[in-house]
Amino acid sequence: xxxxxxxxxxxxxxxxxxxxxxxxxxxxxxxxxxxxxxxxxxxxxxxxxxxxxxxxxxxxxxxxxxxxxxxxxxxxxxxxxxxxxxxxxxxxxxxxxxxxxxxxxxxxxxxxxxxxxxxxxxxxxxxxxxxxxxxxxxxxxxxxxxxxxxxxxxxxxxxxxxxxxxxxxxxxxxxxxxxxxxxxxxxxxxxxxx
Amino acid sequence: xxxxxxxxxxxxxxxxxxxxxxxxxxxxxxxxxxxxxxxxxxxxxxxxxxxxxxxxxxxxxxxxxxxxxxxxxxxxxxxxxxxxxxxxxxxxxxxxxxxxxxxxxxxxxxxxxxxxxxxxxxxxxxxxxxxxxxxxxxxxxxxxxxxxxxxxxxxxxxxxxxxxxxxxxxxxxxxxxxxxxxxxxxxxxxxxxx
Amino acid sequence: xxxxxxxxxxxxxxxxxxxxxxxxxxxxxxxxxxxxxxxxxxxxxxxxxxxxxxxxxxxxxxxxxxxxxxxxxxxxxxxxxxxxxxxxxxxxxxxxxxxxxxxxxxxxxxxxxxxxxxxxxxxxxxxxxxxxxxxxxxxxxxxxxxxxxxxxxxxxxxxxxxxxxxxxxxxxxxxxxxxxxxxxxxxxxxxxxx
Amino acid sequence: xxxxxxxxxxxxxxxxxxxxxxxxxxxxxxxxxxxxxxxxxxxxxxxxxxxxxxxxxxxxxxxxxxxxxxxxxxxxxxxxxxxxxxxxxxxxxxxxxxxxxxxxxxxxxxxxxxxxxxxxxxxxxxxxxxxxxxxxxxxxxxxxxxxxxxxxxxxxxxxxxxxxxxxxxxxxxxxxxxxxxxxxxxxxxxxxxx
DNA sequence: TATGAATGAGGCTTCATTCAT
DNA sequence: GATGAATGAAGCCTCATTCAT
Numbered sequence: 104x105x106x107x108x109x110x111x112x113x114x115x116x117x118x119x120x121x122x123x124x125x126x127x128x129x130x131x132x133x134x135x136x137x138x139x140x141x142x143x144x145x146x147x148x149x150x151x152x153x154x155x156x157x158x159x160x161x162x163x164x165x166x167x168x169x170x171x172x173x174x175x176x177x178x179x180x181x182x183x184x185x186x187x188x189x190x191x192x193x194x195x196x197x198x199x200x201x202x203x204x205x206x207x208x209x210x211x212x213x214x215x216x217x218x219x220x221x222x223x224x225x226x227x228x229x230x231x232x233x234x235x236x237x238x239x240x241x242x243x244x245x246x247x248x249x250x251x252x253x254x255x256x257x258x259x260x261x262x263x264x265x266x267x268x269x270x271x272x273x274x275x276x277x278x279x280x281x282x283x284x285x286x287x288x289x290x291x292x293x294x295x296x297x
Numbered sequence: 298x299x300x301x302x303x304x305x306x307x308x309x310x311x312x313x314x315x316x317x318x319x320x321x322x323x324x325x326x327x328x329x330x331x332x333x334x335x336x337x338x339x340x341x342x343x344x345x346x347x348x349x350x351x352x353x354x355x356x357x358x359x360x361x362x363x364x365x366x367x368x369x370x371x372x373x374x375x376x377x378x379x380x381x382x383x384x385x386x387x388x389x390x391x392x393x394x395x396x397x398x399x400x401x402x403x404x405x406x407x408x409x410x411x412x413x414x415x416x417x418x419x420x421x422x423x424x425x426x427x428x429x430x431x432x433x434x435x436x437x438x439x440x441x442x443x444x445x446x447x448x449x450x451x452x453x454x455x456x457x458x459x460x461x462x463x464x465x466x467x468x469x470x471x472x473x474x475x476x477x478x479x480x481x482x483x484x485x486x487x488x489x490x491x
Numbered sequence: 492x493x494x495x496x497x498x499x500x501x502x503x504x505x506x507x508x509x510x511x512x513x514x515x516x517x518x519x520x521x522x523x524x525x526x527x528x529x530x531x532x533x534x535x536x537x538x539x540x541x542x543x544x545x546x547x548x549x550x551x552x553x554x555x556x557x558x559x560x561x562x563x564x565x566x567x568x569x570x571x572x573x574x575x576x577x578x579x580x581x582x583x584x585x586x587x588x589x590x591x592x593x594x595x596x597x598x599x600x601x602x603x604x605x606x607x608x609x610x611x612x613x614x615x616x617x618x619x620x621x622x623x624x625x626x627x628x629x630x631x632x633x634x635x636x637x638x639x640x641x642x643x644x645x646x647x648x649x650x651x652x653x654x655x656x657x658x659x660x661x662x663x664x665x666x667x668x669x670x671x672x673x674x675x676x677x678x679x680x681x682x683x684x685x
Numbered sequence: 686x687x688x689x690x691x692x693x694x695x696x697x698x699x700x701x702x703x704x705x706x707x708x709x710x711x712x713x714x715x716x717x718x719x720x721x722x723x724x725x726x727x728x729x730x731x732x733x734x735x736x737x738x739x740x741x742x743x744x745x746x747x748x749x750x751x752x753x754x755x756x757x758x759x760x761x762x763x764x765x766x767x768x769x770x771x772x773x774x775x776x777x778x779x780x781x782x783x784x785x786x787x788x789x790x791x792x793x794x795x796x797x798x799x800x801x802x803x804x805x806x807x808x809x810x811x812x813x814x815x816x817x818x819x820x821x822x823x824x825x826x827x828x829x830x831x832x833x834x835x836x837x838x839x840x841x842x843x844x845x846x847x848x849x850x851x852x853x854x855x856x857x858x859x860x861x862x863x864x865x866x867x868x869x870x871x872x873x874x875x876x877x878x879x
Numbered sequence: 880t881a882t883g884a885a886t887g888a889g890g891c892t893t894c895a896t897t898c899a900t
Numbered sequence: 901g902a903t904g905a906a907t908g909a910a911g912c913c914t915c916a917t918t919c920a921t
Binding site for chain 4: 604
C-alpha cells in the first residue's frame with residue numbers, strides 16, 4: 104500500500120510518456136530510455152513498475168481503454184431509449200476523441216497494429232459491453248439493424264478513429280458541424296430504415 | 298546488351314516478403330535480414346533495389362496502393378449513374394479486401410501508423426481521384442450528402458478496413474451476407490435521405 | 492551521491508586503446524569492437540563516453556595534443572633568452588617524441604590524414620601559442636628569420652615527426668647524437684645567419 | 686602487348702581516380718565502387734588490372750613515386766657541383782609539390798600512414814638514390830654535414846610536405862617568396878657551417 | 880575484355896535489460 | 901525504492917570481391 108502510494112505519480116508519468124512517444128514514433132521506435140527520460144526517471148526504474156516493454160505498453164493500453172469507456176458510458180444508463188442512449192454514448196465518444204486526442208490516438212494505433220498482445224486486447228474489449236447491450240436492446244425493439252456487432256461498430260463508431268487520424272495528420276479539421284454530420288451518418292448506417 | 302537486368306522477380310519477391318512480414322510483426326519488428334531470407338536473397342541485395350528500409354516500405358506502399366485502386370476502378374466508368382457507380386466501386390473494394398487480404402492488411406497498417414513518410418502517402422492518395430469525382434457528381438445531383446470527402450470516406454469505405462482486421466484477428470468471419478449488409482450501411486450513411 | 496561515477500579509468504583505457512590501434516592500423520581499419528576489446532569493455536560502453544567513432548578520435552587527438560604541448564612548455568618561461576628558450580622547448584619536444592612515442596605517432600598520423608575534423612584540429616593548434624610568441628620575440632630581436640611561422644615550424648619542429656616515423660618503421664634508430672645533430676639543423680634553419 | 690595497349694587508358698583512369706579519392710577521403714573511406722565510378726569502369730574491371738585494393742594502392746604509390754623522382758632528377762646530372770646539384774633537385778621537388786599537388790599529396794598520405802605495404806615502400810625509396818649519392822659526394826667534399834641521410838632528408842626535403850599539406854588545408858599560401866625562403870632554410874640546415 | 884548483379888563478412892550503433900550501489 | 905553504469909544481442913547498412921554473361 105505504502106509502496107503504491109509512493110510511486111503512483113511515477114507510474115502515471117511513465118504511462119503518459121509512453122502514450123506521447125508511441126503516438127509520435129510508433130512502438131518500436133520509442134526506446135525505454137526515452138520513456139524514462141520523459142518521465143524523469145531512470146530506465147531501471149521502469150522495471151520496478153512494469154515487467155518489460157511489452158508489459159508497459161499492454162498496461163498502458165488497458166488503462167487508456169478503461170478511461171475511454173468510462174468516459175463513454177459515464178452519463179449513460181440503461182433506462183434511456185435506444186436512440187437517446189446511442190446518441191449520448193456516441194457523442195461522449197466523439198467528445199473523448201476530440202478532447203483526449205492523445206489517448207484516442209494511442210488506442211487507434213494499438214488497434215491497428217500487432218503491438219498489443221491478445222490477452223490485453225480482449226481485456227480492453229470487455230469494457231464495451233454496455234454498448235453491445237444497448238444494441239441488443241435496439242435489435243429486439245426493431246430499431247437497430249439485426250446485424251453483427253462488428254458491423255455495427257465498424258459503421259457507427261470506428262469512422263471516428265479515421266477522422267481523428269486524418270485530423271492529426273493535418274489534412275482535415277474536425278469541427279462541431281462535422282461531428283453532427285458524422286452522427287447523422289453513423290445513425291443512418293445502423294438504424295432500421297422505414 | 299544484357300545490362301539493366303536487375304531481375305523484376307527479385308524486386309517482387311522483396312515487396313511480397315515485406316508485406317507478409319510487416320503484416321505479422323509490424324514495421325520495426327521486421328528486420329531486413331528476414332525480408333531478405335524470405336525473398337531468397339542476400340541482405341545486401343535489397344540495397345540494389347531499394348535505398349534503405351524506409352524506401353523499401355514506401356515503395357511497397359505505393360505499389361500496393363496502386364494495385365488497390367486499379368482494382369477498385371477497373372470496371373468503373375463515369376457514364377454510370379452515381380448510385381450504380383458507387384455500388385460498383387464499393388463492391389470491387391470489398392472484393393479486394395477479401396481476395397487480396399494481405400495487400401489490404403498492409404495498407405491498413407500503413408494508413409494507421411507513422412510508418413510511411415508524407416510524400417509517399419500523398420502519392421498514394423492521388424489514385425483515389427475517380428471516387429472523389431463520383432462523389433462530387435453525386436453531391437451536384439443531390440444524391441450524396443453535401444459533406445466533406447473525409448466524412449464520406451470514413452463512413453463509406455473505411456469500415457471495411459476495420460472488418461478486415463477483425464477478421465484477420467479471427468474474431469469474426471466476413472461472408473457474402475455481411476458484405477451485402479455492410480454495403481447497405483455504407484450507402485445509408487452517405488446517401489441523402491428522403 | 493554516487494551518481495556521475497562514469498569511471499575515468501575506462502575513459503582512459505579507451506583513449507589508450509584508440510591510440511594503440513590507430514597507430515598500428517589506421518583510423519578506418521580499427522573497428523570499435525577491437526577498441527572495446529583492448530579496453531576490456533563492451534562495445535556499447537564506448538558510447539557512454541563518446542558520441543561516436545569520430546568523436547572518440549577527435550577527443551583522443553585533443554587530449555594527446557594537450558599532453559604534448561604541456562610537456563613541451565612545462566619548463567619554459569618567457570623570461571628566457573630566445574635561443575635558450577627555443578633550445579629548451581625543442582629538446583622537450585624531442586624528448587616527448589622519444590619517450591611518448593605512441594602518443595607522438597598518433598599525432599603524426601592525425602596531422603597527415605583527413606582523420607580529425609577541422610574544429611578539433613583548430614582546438615589542437617591553440618596550445619602551440621607559446622612557441623609562436625617566442626618566435627615573434629626572436630624576430631623582433633633579429634635572431635629568428637622574419638619568415639612565416641609555418642616555415643619556421645616546417646623546418647624547426649616537423650622534421651622530428653619524420654624521424655620518429657622512420658624510427659618506428661625500423662629503418663633508423665634515433666639516439667642522443669642524432670638528437671643533437673637534429674637540433675643543430677633545426678636551429679640553423681631558422682636562425683638569422685651572420 | 687595488344688592487351689596492354691587496349692587498356693592502358695583504363696589503368697591510368699583507375700590510378701588517377703584512386704589518387705583523387707584517397708586524397709580527399711583516405712584509403713579506407715574510398716570504396717572500390719567509387720574508384721570504378723570515377724574511372725568510368727565497372728567495379729569488376731578493376732580486378733582485371735589489379736589483384737585487389739591493396740595492390741591497386743601499392744601500384745599507384747610506386748607509379749606516383751616514380752613520376753616524382755623522375756621529375757626531381759630530370760635536369761640533374763652528377764657533373765654538377767654539390768651545391769648547384771642540390772639546389773636544382775630541391776627546386777624541382779618544390780616545383781613538383783606545387784604543380785603536381787595531387788600526386789604530392791597522395792605520396793604524403795602514403796608516407797605518413799600504415800597504408801602501403803613494406804615492399805612497395807622499399808620499392809619507392811630506391812628511386813631516391815641520386816640524391817643520396819649527391820649527399821655522399823657533399824659529405825666527402827666537406828660541404829654537407831656528415832650526418833645520417835635520414836636527418837638530411839628530414840630537414841632538407843620533408844618540410845616541403847608539411848608546407849604543402851598546410852596549403853591544402855587552406856591555412857597558408859605557398860608562393861615564390863616562401864619557396865626561396867624555404868630553400869635557404871633547407872640549405873642552412875644541411876650545409877657545413879663555416 | 881568487360882560488365883552489372885550478387886553476396887558474405889563485418890562495421891557502427893542502438894536498445895532492452897541487468898547490476899552494483 | 902531508485903539509479904546510472906554497463907552490456908550482449910541484434911539491426912541497418914557498406915564494401916571488397918566474385919559470378920554469369
